[in-house]
Amino acid sequence: MEKGDEKVRKTARQTSGNIVEIDCVIFNFEDDSLKVLLVKQKENQANITWRLANDYIKKNETMSSTAQNILERYIGSNQFFLKQLKAFGYSSQSSLQEDISIGYYALVKRGKMLNETLKDDAKWISIHEVTGLNDKHKAILDYSVKELRKNICSSAIGFNLLPEKFTLLQVIRLYEEILNIEINKPNFRRKLFQMDLVNDSNEKEQDVSHRAARFYSLNLKKDEMLAHKTVDFNFYCKSIFME
Structure with missing residues (x-):
């Protein structure tokens, strides 16, 4: 999460005692490849890294509404399949206690691409080519791929x-x-x-x-x-x- 979100982080902690972050694995299938949406991390312009699309739960928001807002922000559409995964505990440099991440995965049809205003800050990349994610986001991505594999075997969500x-x-x-x-x-x-x-x-x-x-x-x-x-x-x- 970017430095500019530190104020939001502090507000969230005052509200709940723990930071609750929503992390979304957004999948797209294009050119016979399963791709995930990664967002540019702007903390260090000299060494750009990438992360999952995410946000903190703000006052008067729910987990579901936060996840839906993330999707609409980056996809520019409200047409998608969204499923909650589970809670992931993690520690950050700015936190003295374990914080909580709620993972979601979303399925977006080919053609429903990025919000044009954000296309320079996000990209689709094959799940086989993802590198450099932090440990938390890598764990969430790996888990979401396993869940997607299980779910397409017993349903038509694919x-x-x-x-x-x-x-x-x-x-x-x-x-x-x-x-x-x-x-x-x-x-x-x-x-x-x-x-x-x-x-x-x-x-x-x-x-x-x-x-x-x-x-x-x-x-x-x-x-x-x-x-x-x-x-x-x-x-x-x-x-x-x-x-």
Whole structure:
């Protein structure tokens, strides 16, 4: 957190006794790569470092409202999936006691990019290329990736990372990237149709050099994406989490 936030830190401590910070891992899927939003740390211009998008809970704010405000600030949109992770304890140089961070992860569709006014202070980077995070933020990022992997196996939340209309190959590549596995494409397509999870939009790709793929849309309402009895990708995930 930047030096300019020290006044907010002191106010938060006077209110609660402990600093409560909200740290958001914001995911985006683009170019077949799972990316996370990192924000420029401005404490030392001679040695720029990066951090997760975060903020302190201010007076009259809740954990949820603070997390949503963080997303809207950096994404410039209120269209996203947001899920709370857990509390992380940490100590900082300006604190004599353990402070608390509440971790969240968010899924943002491709195309809903950065708030234009902040694009010079934040960037998307592949989760495989993230370096230099402090120990707290690295722990939160690692935990959020594990939780995302678990959740896409038993729900349809991964589709929050895809466009409204997508090809089956995009779905396959999304799962391959997040789960870090190679998927049997015919078998995956068959399972997808058996779950009645997608609708054919009767549209195809245009102006492509390869065979045009069909576009599909998700056959679930938003409130069904996290928990629906027909959604089960564990035929791919069981072996991963047994390792």
